[in-house]
Amino acid sequence: xxxxxxxxxxxxxxxxxxxxxxxxxxxxxxxxxxxxxxxxxxxxxxxxxxxxxxxxxxxxxxxxxxxxxxxxxxxxxxxxxxxxxxxxxxxxxxxxxxxxxxxxxxxx
Numbered sequence: 001x002x003x004x005x006x007x008x009x010x011x012x013x014x015x016x017x018x019x020x021x022x023x024x025x026x027x028x029x030x031x032x033x034x035x036x037x038x039x040x041x042x043x044x045x046x047x048x049x050x051x052x053x054x055x056x057x058x059x060x061x062x063x064x065x066x067x068x069x070x071x072x073x074x075x076x077x078x079x080x081x082x083x084x085x086x087x088x089x090x091x092x093x094x095x096x097x098x099x100x101x102x103x104x105x106x107x108x
Contacts, residue, residue: 009107017098028095040084043068
């Protein structure tokens with residue numbers, strides 16, 4: 001029998017495309033969506049950021065970025081499987097008019 005693999009830290013990245021109306025996006029994202037995130041079981045760490053132009057002045061490929069780190073795949077499953085997190089997921093189409101790209105990665 002093989003020994004169990006050690007827990008591996010996981011990261012969930014949510015990349016928001018440029019919205020049709022940035023002011024409306026910001027109002028909803030900060031006033032409605034992020035309070036839903038705060039009410040869900042907590043990841044180990046979370047960060048919210050906004051895209052800025054590149055060194056050459058080019059537009060950022062994404063408007064906003066949300067990143068959440070989890071201690072293990074089990075921690076990720078516990079948080080994202082919760083009813084509160086399901087409310088977060090269901091809320092995204094209400095404001096993300098520029099589309100969303102979701103990436104899941106693990107610590108290497």
